[in-house]
Amino acid sequence: MxxxxxxxxxxxxxxxxxxxxxxxxCYPGIECFNACCSDLNMTLTPYDILRxxxxxxxxxxxxxxxxxxxxxxxxxxxxxxxLRMTDNAARTCPFxxxxxxxxxxxxxGACRMYPLGRATRPDGKGGVKEQxxxxxxxxxxxxxxxxEWTGASWxxxxxxxxxxxxxxxxxxxxxxxxxxxxxxxxKMSHMATLAxxxxxxxxxFIEKMRLxxxxxxxxxxxxxxxxxxxxxxxxxxxxxELMLFHDTTKLKPKNVPTxxxxxx
Numbered sequence: 230m231x232x233x234x235x236x237x238x239x240x241x242x243x244x245x246x247x248x249x250x251x252x253x254x255c256y257p258g259i260e261c262f263n264a265c266c267s268d269l270n271m272t273l274t275p276y277d278i279l280r281x282x283x284x285x286x287x288x289x290x291x292x293x294x295x296x297x298x299x300x301x302x303x304x305x306x307x308x309x310x311x312l313r314m315t316d317n318a319a320r321t322c323p324f325x326x327x328x329x330x331x332x333x334x335x336x337x338g339a340c341r342m343y344p345l346g347r348a349t350r351p352d353g354k355g356g357v358k359e360q361x362x363x364x365x366x367x368x369x370x371x372x373x374x375x376x377e378w379t380g381a382s383w384x385x386x387x388x389x390x391x392x393x394x395x396x397x398x399x400x401x402x403x404x405x406x407x408x409x410x411x412x413x414x415x416k417m418s419h420m421a422t423l424a425x426x427x428x429x430x431x432x433x434f435i436e437k438m439r440l441x442x443x444x445x446x447x448x449x450x451x452x453x454x455x456x457x458x459x460x461x462x463x464x465x466x467x468x469x470e471l472m473l474f475h476d477t478t479k480l481k482p483k484n485v486p487t488x489x490x491x492x493x
Contacts, residue, residue: 242346242362245380251363253344253383254374257329261370265343266325271312273297275425276395277337278310279462281324284335289427296323299422306412307403308422312337338392344369345383349397357397398466399425405474417473424465428458431465444468445481 245251255262273281282292293299297310314320324331330340344364349357361380365372384390406413413421424431432455435441441451446464453460467480 242364245345245361245363248379250377250379251372252374252377253371254376255371259370259374261368263325263327263329264368265366266330267314267319267321269312269314269320269322271337271339273310273312273337274392274396274399275428275462275465276392276399277339278426279428279458280335281332281337283458284332289429293426301418302403304412305403305406306415306418307406308418308426310426338389338396341387341389341392342384344371345380347380347384347389349400395462395466402466402470402473405470413473420472421469424469425462428461428465432458432461435461440468443483444471445483 278289278292278297281296282289285292285296287295293310296313298313299308299310301307302309313323315323322330324336330336344366346362346364348360348362350360352358359380361383378386384393423434435455446454450460450464454464455461464480470476471480471482
């Protein structure tokens with residue numbers, strides 16, 4: 230689903246206004262358990278893929294090959310990866326079992342927010358304003374339960390705060406590309422795949438290309454980038470914004486002294 234399609238879909242749903250509540254609970258034993266885990270058209274963010282990949286123990290190349298379908302967004306030429314459904318009649322999620330999700334602690338952000346959809350927009354203060362929408366499907370019996378939630382309390386309960394910063398920043402990069410009116414080059418699209426979706430490979434790229442010789446990163450953060458993939462993903466977004474937009478608010482290029490001609 231493209232960014233525009235996602236917006237149109239959310240706009241078609243009833244909004245959960247700030248402070249308003251809804252009732253919902255999902256648990257093993259409920260009549261519809263696992264029914265929402267099939268026939269999905271789910272786009273995965275870089276943070277989603279990193280969490281899922283680490284949960285499976287796969288490297289990035291293997292995970293993307295087995296569990297995703299890759300394409301490029303027609304308006305931005307930016308890489309898009311969607312979760313590959315199991316090739317059966319129900320098109321079930323490859324991680325769903327009779328007991329539930331096999332990677333539940335590291336499930337994608339869209340699964341965490343269900344039955345809510347979440348949209349963001351700039352708040353004019355450098356942050357984002359959230360809107361929540363209720364995704365009420367006919368098969369879902371969770372809405373008949375008595376547990377009561379607001380959008381904020383559900384987000385807190387489901388551990389979505391860990392996803393917010395990375396996912397919102399990623400969406401901000403996409404919005405900047407779109408606002409510029411020009412798709413990224415094929416070269417930059419390939420680089421985005423490496424930096425954002427193949428973080429383990431990007432760590433090796435950093436060392437091989439001596440990237441730290443070209444950008445201003447202190448030694449403590451350099452070690453963290455090379456040893457912690459989540460820190461590396463944050464750095465990858467810094468680096469990509471520098472490459473694409475020449476944005477130096479988070480990462481600055483090193484000053485390379487210019488050579489002067491020899492005086493005779």
